[in-house]
Amino acid sequence: MFFKQIRRNAAKNRKGNGLFFGSLAIAIAAFYTLLSLGEQDVTRYLATIESEAVEKLMTLLPIVYGISLFFVFFLVYFACKYQTDSRRRELGMYLMLGMKRGRLFSMLFCETLWNSVISLLIGLPASLLLTEGISLVTAKVVGLGIIGHRFSFSPYAILWTVCGYVLVQLLSMMIICIDLGKAEPADLLRSDDAKKQTILSCSKSAAIFAVGIVFLSLAYYFGIFRMRTLNMAVMLCIIICGILGTFLLYRGLGGLLGRYIRRKAPNATGLQTFTARQVQENVLSQHKSLAVSSLLLLTALSCVSYGVSMGLARSVDGRSVDFSIFGEDEKIDAVLESDDVHEMVNDSYPLRLSVIKDGYFRDEDKAFDASKLEEALGSVEGSDNIIENLHIEYVISESSYNKILEGVGKEEINLEGRKAAIYTSLANEGDFGSILGKALKKGASIGIDGTDYELLPTLYYDNVVADRAITLYMALIVPDELFTEVAREREAYCRNVRLTDTIVEDMGLMQAVQKMDALLADAGIEYDSYLGGIGRNLFYTVAASYLTIYLGALFWLIANTVIGMKYLIGQRQTRRRYETLTMLGADMELMSGSVKKQIGSYFSLALCVAVVSSAAAIYTMFTSFTKLPEGASLQRTAAFSVGALAIFAIIEILYIGIVKRTAIREIRRIDITNRR
Amino acid sequence: MNMRNQILQVESLTKIYGRGENKTEALKGIAFNVLEGEFLGIMGASGSGKTTLLNCIATMLKPTSGKIILKGKNVAGFSGGELADYRGKKIGYLFQEFELLENLTARENITLPLFLHGVSAKKAKSDIEALAAMLDIAGELDKFPTQLSGGQKQRVAAARALISDPDIVLADEPTGALDSKNSKTLMDKLEAINREQRKTIMMVTHDANAASYCSRILFIQDGRIFHELRRNISTESTSDFYDRIANVMAQLGGGSANVL
Numbered sequence: 001m002f003f004k005q006i007r008r009n010a011a012k013n014r015k016g017n018g019l020f021f022g023s024l025a026i027a028i029a030a031f032y033t034l035l036s037l038g039e040q041d042v043t044r045y046l047a048t049i050e051s052e053a054v055e056k057l058m059t060l061l062p063i064v065y066g067i068s069l070f071f072v073f074f075l076v077y078f079a080c081k082y083q084t085d086s087r088r089r090e091l092g093m094y095l096m097l098g099m100k101r102g103r104l105f106s107m108l109f110c111e112t113l114w115n116s117v118i119s120l121l122i123g124l125p126a127s128l129l130l131t132e133g134i135s136l137v138t139a140k141v142v143g144l145g146i147i148g149h150r151f152s153f154s155p156y157a158i159l160w161t162v163c164g165y166v167l168v169q170l171l172s173m174m175i176i177c178i179d180l181g182k183a184e185p186a187d188l189l190r191s192d193d194a195k196k197q198t199i200l201s202c203s204k205s206a207a208i209f210a211v212g213i214v215f216l217s218l219a220y221y222f223g224i225f226r227m228r229t230l231n232m233a234v235m236l237c238i239i240i241c242g243i244l245g246t247f248l249l250y251r252g253l254g255g256l257l258g259r260y261i262r263r264k265a266p267n268a269t270g271l272q273t274f275t276a277r278q279v280q281e282n283v284l285s286q287h288k289s290l291a292v293s294s295l296l297l298l299t300a301l302s303c304v305s306y307g308v309s310m311g312l313a314r315s316v317d318g319r320s321v322d323f324s325i326f327g328e329d330e331k332i333d334a335v336l337e338s339d340d341v342h343e344m345v346n347d348s349y350p351l352r353l354s355v356i357k358d359g360y361f362r363d364e365d366k367a368f369d370a371s372k373l374e375e376a377l378g379s380v381e382g383s384d385n386i387i388e389n390l391h392i393e394y395v396i397s398e399s400s401y402n403k404i405l406e407g408v409g410k411e412e413i414n415l416e417g418r419k420a421a422i423y424t425s426l427a428n429e430g431d432f433g434s435i436l437g438k439a440l441k442k443g444a445s446i447g448i449d450g451t452d453y454e455l456l457p458t459l460y461y462d463n464v465v466a467d468r469a470i471t472l473y474m475a476l477i478v479p480d481e482l483f484t485e486v487a488r489e490r491e492a493y494c495r496n497v498r499l500t501d502t503i504v505e506d507m508g509l510m511q512a513v514q515k516m517d518a519l520l521a522d523a524g525i526e527y528d529s530y531l532g533g534i535g536r537n538l539f540y541t542v543a544a545s546y547l548t549i550y551l552g553a554l555f556w557l558i559a560n561t562v563i564g565m566k567y568l569i570g571q572r573q574t575r576r577r578y579e580t581l582t583m584l585g586a587d588m589e590l591m592s593g594s595v596k597k598q599i600g601s602y603f604s605l606a607l608c609v610a611v612v613s614s615a616a617a618i619y620t621m622f623t624s625f626t627k628l629p630e631g632a633s634l635q636r637t638a639a640f641s642v643g644a645l646a647i648f649a650i651i652e653i654l655y656i657g658i659v660k661r662t663a664i665r666e667i668r669r670i671d672i673t674n675r676r
Numbered sequence: 677m678n679m680r681n682q683i684l685q686v687e688s689l690t691k692i693y694g695r696g697e698n699k700t701e702a703l704k705g706i707a708f709n710v711l712e713g714e715f716l717g718i719m720g721a722s723g724s725g726k727t728t729l730l731n732c733i734a735t736m737l738k739p740t741s742g743k744i745i746l747k748g749k750n751v752a753g754f755s756g757g758e759l760a761d762y763r764g765k766k767i768g769y770l771f772q773e774f775e776l777l778e779n780l781t782a783r784e785n786i787t788l789p790l791f792l793h794g795v796s797a798k799k800a801k802s803d804i805e806a807l808a809a810m811l812d813i814a815g816e817l818d819k820f821p822t823q824l825s826g827g828q829k830q831r832v833a834a835a836r837a838l839i840s841d842p843d844i845v846l847a848d849e850p851t852g853a854l855d856s857k858n859s860k861t862l863m864d865k866l867e868a869i870n871r872e873q874r875k876t877i878m879m880v881t882h883d884a885n886a887a888s889y890c891s892r893i894l895f896i897q898d899g900r901i902f903h904e905l906r907r908n909i910s911t912e913s914t915s916d917f918y919d920r921i922a923n924v925m926a927q928l929g930g931g932s933a934n935v936l
Contacts, residue, residue: 262818265783265784265787265797266796266797266798266801267796267797267798268791268796268797269791269794269795269796270791270792270794271791271792272791273780273784273787273788273791274777274780274784274788274791277777277779277780277784278779280779281779574779576775577777577778577779579775580771580775580777581777581788581792582763583734583736583763583769583771583775584763584764584769584788584789584792584836585760585761585762585763585764585765585789585792585793586760586764586792587756587757587759587760590792
């Protein structure tokens with residue numbers, strides 16, 4: 001009998017609350033997606049070439065899992081609370097009929113477990129499909145191709161998903177049961193359990209609101225003007241001011257809304273006053289939830305922006321050279337002219353890169369004079385370290401570098417008229433690239449053998465060889481004649497090869513590189529491939545983007561669940577008001593309209609502050625500690641950020657739509673005729 | 677009886693709950709008229725069908741058969757906008773538990789029926805103030821229900837029931853949640869409104885004290901009207917009428933044979 005009742009109650013709960021079950025299924029998907037990261041095609045591929053980095057990422061996963069567990073707890077807690085709140089009357093009846101509290105709680109726990117089993121049975125296959133989808137899309141996007149796709153079923157991920165999910169469900173139920181344990185049966189039987197209207201004087205509200213604005217402004221000020229580099233003290237100030245400001249702003253907002261309603265009330269018609277009072281009541285009683293949700297939304301927006309732009313910026317870390325072949329020219333020519341290789345090669349050219357001849361280093365004599373570059377660097381803040389270590393050991397010939405630029409589709413450089421350019425492959429290491437770039441823009445020159453060569457105002461950084469492990473701290477791009485004069489080695493350093501675009505498009509970059517790799521290996525010549533470099537590139541894409549976007553999406557989901565569930569719980573508690581409105585002559589359309597407006601306003605209140613704060617946060621992030629790598633197109637990054645924002649807005653609108661539909665369905669259930 | 681003064685006609689009203697073997701006949705063909713300006717009381721024991729009758733008139737329940745005609749229109753046939761109009765404009769309803777919206781001030785609660793029908797509070801300012809003065813709640817208009825006493829809440833609810841100048845005010849045990857002092861204050865006010873404004877009031881009650889303010893009382897038992905008392909307003913005091921009501925109620929306990 002007891003278990004029959006548990007199954008029946010659980011089934012009733014599932015049928016009545018799509019939103020509740022949706023939230024639970026998403027919680028399961030969130031756990032599984034994260035835990036199965038190691039099984040995804042991209043990660044498996046990365047593990048073969050960047051095993052150490054992937055291992056580091058995998059050791060990070062339990063920490064991210066712990067964070068997710070903590071946040072998913074709130075999602076599940078609110079979903080369960082919504083569920084039990086709607087059954088308060090029923091639970092009160094059980095107590096009145098003589099059911100012991102212990103038995104009532106064990107019934108609720110068993111229902112929770114039963115629901116957990118059912119939602120796992122639905123959620124796990126859905127998660128498998130989702131992760132497979134993500135795996136395929138990522139593989140396609142990064143050019144892995146889907147040929148090597150393997151169905152990734154991870155028993156480890158399933159085990160921990162089940163454990164984590166059941167744990168948070170039981171913990172949520174435990175907290176809810178403690179709350180229920182304190183309630184008297186009469187409290188439970190009273191369905192209209194709306195909070196009393198909190199009376200807070202208008203002036204007090206206005207003062208609290210103003211203090212909140214001041215704290216938020218302070219946080220924005222610190223972020224925008226005082227956060228040039230990652231400074232923990234300033235960061236702490238921003239976090240404290242931001243959190244305090246957000247909480248105080250929502251605390252004071254309720255009273256201000258009351259003032260606004262009073263001013264507007266004489267001219268209001270329909271349910272305008274009622275709608276506004278409902279919103280005000282929600283703000284007054286839920287100001288803490290609103291603040292928490294708004295802060296979560298802010299974190300979500302910041303995480304997603306960071307993830308999207310960093311992922312994109314890394315992925316634009318240009319593929320300038322696919323292969324660098326070493327050895328004698330004749331041998332290389334023979335290989336390149338063989339049919340299999342020939343049809344895949346778009347272009348090949350010798351790279352003239354060399355150490356500068358002895359005697360040209362500045363410390364030894366004045367033949368090589370970098371004083372004007374030092375001067376230019378001196379006028380840029382934070383350049384002391386660079387000036388101290390300034391040394392140029394290499395030269396690259398203009399024609400070779402132009403070939404590289406041609407390969408990546410960039411404008412070629414022209415060094416006619418005693419000009420030279422600075423090259424570094426470390427443009428993205430800390431501030432080095434940006435400081436050097438700023439110094440060059442100010443105008444600098446370099447003296448060689450007593451002749452001044454004007455330096456181009458642009459810093460060049462496109463990879464000169466296929467293997468990114470080879471780095472050049474600083475090199476000078478010089479006209480070909482000057483190269484011959486100052487270079488120690490006159491022979492080409494290597495032969496650079498680029499694959500044809502059609503092959504890359506047809507096979508996917510990774511597959512094409514792998515095929516060529518096999519052909520060159522067969523020919524028995526020494527070469528480096530883009531493959532090694534792309535591993536690290538991909539790793540950053542996966543680690544930075546995947547995890548931050550994942551956390552962002554999770555925060556977003558939890559914030560929305562908190563707002564949505566809080567509203568729906570409140571609506572259920574004030575159901576009687578809608579019955580009274582019906583008695584006073586309000587029709588369904590009018591009440592549905594009011595509910596829609598209430599939900600729209602309630603979500604907007606949380607979103608507005610989050611959007612303003614995240615604009616400041618994103619600006620701070622990209623102007624201080626998180627610089628976009630050199631060469632990352634700002635327009636492209638901005639375009640994708642706007643795209644991500646649009647997707648965010650669409651999903652948000654869809655979510656709000658679901659909450660509205662749920663709320664209206666509740667309203668339509670109100671039928672005062674034949675209610676007794 | 678002057679047909680021109682009839683505001684409400686109830687004809688052969690039946691209400692059956694449940695189906696088949698489980699059916700319960702709450703109203704068994706009730707018929708009566710209410711005259712304009714009348715203060716009608718409906719009394720009866722628990723389960724007699726008095727609240728079912730009031731709820732059928734208020735459109736909170738659909739009758740199984742019969743007619744409810746308010747000013748010539750059959751209420752039972754209303755739906756959609758007509759029903760909303762009827763609830764908001766033609767009747768005023770006074771609930772036992774007040775049913776004020778806790779998050780609206782007294783003023784906003786009172787003006788709610790007007791808002792619902794497109795009238796702004798500005799236009800009805802003088803009406804609100806007159807009603808508030810009459811019901812002694814002028815100083816409480818900007819307070820929330822939680823800041824009011826039970827008696828004040830019921831008087832705010834009365835003002836809400838009267839603000840749209842309905843044809844008839846339906847009151848369901850309006851003194852049920854009030855102490856005797858507040859009950860007396862409320863009934864004094866309702867009687868004054870009935871006398872001075874000729875407002876028709878139909879009140880369901882089991883409180884003989886409250887019923888003694890009525891001009892006519894219908895006693896219901898087992899879904900049928902079985903007795904009627906009329907008060908001679910000019911010669912009979914409320915306390916005399918109370919005695920007659922108490923007498924009928926005492927006999928009700930012993931079965932209808934003693935009354936009829």
